[in-house]
Amino acid sequence: MRNTFRQVFHSPRFVTGFVIFIFLLVTLIVYPLVSPGDPLEMIGLGSFFKPGTYISVLDAAGTPAQTLKLPDAADKRLSSMLSESDRVSMLRWLTAVGVPESEIDLQDTSSLLKLWRENYDAKARPKGMTMSDRRFYQRLDEQLESAGSAEALTLMRQDEAGENQEVGRVSGTDYVNVKDVANVRTLPLGTDNFGRDTLKELVSAMGTSIRIGLIAGSIATCIGLLLGLLSGYLGGFVDDLIMFFMNIFTVIPSFVILILITYSIGQAYRGADTVAIVIGLTSWVWTGRSVRSQVISLRNRDHVNLSRLSGHSLMRIILTDILPYIASYVVMAFILQISSGILAEAQLSLLGLGPRTTEVPTLGLMMNWAMLYSAHINGAWWAYFPVILVITLITFSLNLMNTGLDQVFNPTLRD
């Protein structure tokens, strides 16, 4: 027994899967301690804020500034102000006045600005430019000039009389240390469509999904094991009866049954655990079938016959002469059931039949929200890609553990 354990932990596949899974579990436990709070709290007004560190503008302005003279500060400021369409407009002007297109790099702001300063002339009338086009370029040039000069901003505060009073000035060389700013919030994965912290939501969803997987997997494995043992060992009428149910469940795809049941339960009663139980109740069939066939082949083994001849009870024979022989198989089936339970929840939630949305996030629900609010079209990759990654990691690690176990328990199958 100890030997088997050691072998299992020497299997590279199992260890890799195990390490990934443990890493996810540790994240699950540690992250809420590091970053406490309600994962479904809507902190952002608006959807899909980009990942990054958010600094309160008011607090930043109120924080005492230090002067830093950074040589490329002005260029950076300009490049962040220059929108993509402005750059394209500049390209149009430059090519119109004869600059070869190969010399222009739209992303390199400083060279673009240099070209612009060399070639822009408010009085020039390049071919194909209308009056309003030229106006537009005039305004653009003015904007660029003023931004480049980095004049100070004046901070005003309205007093009770409604008069604006100057409270300070911010110049181009003023910097505050982020640590000194009272309100800074890092959103490593930005916010989702409802303005919720995606990372916090993701960690919480991962926990719920693993919990769903565990509940569904345990239920499916228990039912499958019990029915498989009974039908395989007892045979006869019991076997016929159980096989009848197994066949029904096989003929009707269990996902269809799952959809029908979850739909009939209704949104209001569908908690995460209810969904997990329903998934478990509909996915035991293949465990049951394979346990049954294993038991049938074991039933005729002589050690079982010998145990019967020794007058052992049915329970004792099943527990000591059959179960240990299929235990490794059942563990592997259980691991697969966990991962298929997680995937089943994701599928259900994508169809809008997942747990009700107000209480806990699940990986499936996060995908569903991202899809409903077109995160993929908005380019908000952080709302769906990490979710897919986590689902993949969970199922990948579980399957790796499973193949690792398989190699240890069925060495003949080793490639």
Add this chain to the structure above:
Amino acid sequence: MNKSEGFVPAERGEHALPCLSGRGVTRVFGTGAKATVAVDHVDFDFHEGEFVSIVGESGSGKTTLSKMLLGLLSVTEGEISFQGKPRDISTRRRRREYWQGIQAIFQDPYSSFNTFHKIDAVLLDCIAMRGGRHLPMEKKREMMAEACGFVNLKFEELTNKYPFELSGGQMQRLMIARIFLLRPRILLADEPTSMIDACSRSTILDMLLNLRNETGMTIIFITHDIGLAYYTSDSVYIMEHGRFVESGSAHDVILHPKAEYTRRLISDVPKIYEPWDLSTV
């Protein structure tokens, strides 16, 4: 018959009561077109203290018959009587009682043990079955050591080992030690030597004969090897396709076979049995 004074060969014939007999015993596997009749209306009478061989080639239904005799497989048709009364194994208690009287050694020693249990467990089970569950541990160890001694095994070397740490011959001898502890009236040995080498084979056979001589138990020995049957048995049943084609004393059946099938079995015996002068047949 006085068991305490060692084995006295049972008289055969009308006066001796059979301890296990069957009339029209039949077993059909499957139903409809796929039905196979593994055992087809066989009649037999096994007598107290006899060494009976059932001989037949592979697939003739020997194992099926033995499982039915043991009550591990239900009988499709026919009647089995145990010690003169129709056998009743309908309840668990009755089955336990029945299995006090009839025990078995199986073909494959490697699959006869639960690999998750130490071999002590098998022997302790036997002691418990004989009502020794509450004996002190020392007494139990003594009994186990005695049983192992009977089959030339050293209990001290075996205790706390797992079955897979033993050789096939050792396992099969341990199975005989088990029978030694259980002392059933009838022992069913289903090809107990077919999976082990020739040397261990004769050891095992000698041990079975010893066991019979010491306890007077009936041994039903199932084999496909008619030579072995001749060497050991008092009476022989020849089985072909689920039927007994010939039966009688070993001497009569093997030296003066009537059935064609028996002749074929005998002619298939390797030349190693030449000294038995089977060529005259």
